[in-house]
Amino acid sequence: MFGFAPEIPLQDGPHELYGLPGLIVKAEDSKGDHSFTLIATKKVIADSDDLLSKKNKEIIVDEEKFRKLWADYKKDPVKDMRQSSGSSSISAPVSVSTSITFDGKTYSQDEMLKLIEKERKDALKNTNNFLELDLYK
Template structure:
């Protein structure tokens, strides 16, 4: 009887350790460099398990779920463009941290495909003795200069995680809040709860692994001439998803009644407009 109890306890502990936690952050952004008065907010998830963590848009997660259900039930006919438009996201990228190998992988869509690179710049934190309370957590201040912005983070050791939203990590605790000194971007923890496992995001198109400098070159090519970029990738349209500049772009509404030339023109205008509206990226260099 005692042995059975030990086995049950071991199985229970194994199940608990296999679980993951989801941390929900509110992301506040000023993505348009020409209009800093326009503030956009969106929720993002940070899923953490023992092996890895994944940071991604809440809207993307909802879009993936709806698309999978629609295709399973009705195929392409089940695609509801209005429903997809309501879930468009500025955060079209995802960031995965491999805890075992100490690697941070960044993925973003350019045209038809997803480009992936391993982050090659370390986060060098300067930890302050300054502390305060944010919600229920006692937090401590830390600063870092990363990708052209000076960031201030507040982390807590009240939770058993050394992680944070976006590429932020490497502190002796979980990042509860992080913002840049210009007030353009901030990530604020709203809540957290248990989940069975880290989410698995749908990948439409090819995943192309590159070095970070190569990704930046491809990103500039996409912004300067998106139609040519997409054509070189194997044709117009393809498997792109709706999104922002730097993310895949869905064909304009009513595309089925347009000529290919008109459709290309409308899509190009839309991509260029969205590029302008995202002219203040989170990484400046």
């Protein structure tokens, strides 16, 4: 199902939906699994320097690279956290011990990483409603 506004002469819409003779303001698949509804529009005036800054620069990833990154993430969803917590910018050898207390229980850094990893892996098992199903196999 599509709803569009022909009075807004933009042939655009959410995700990969475009091409109608007006802005797509509502789209839903036949099962109702995915629904997009335009809730607001806003005119944005961006500085050209902001658009070209490194913070806003897109990183182009082809399908093969995406599949590898996704497989790596599913295997170890806290890899980046583990690597960043083990790195140090100090040239001399330094030993740092980190712990956090949550709900009256103290967790070591390794215990926290294991808990976060379990939560993320559980979330991956329960998340199965991707827009691009073939990419997430």
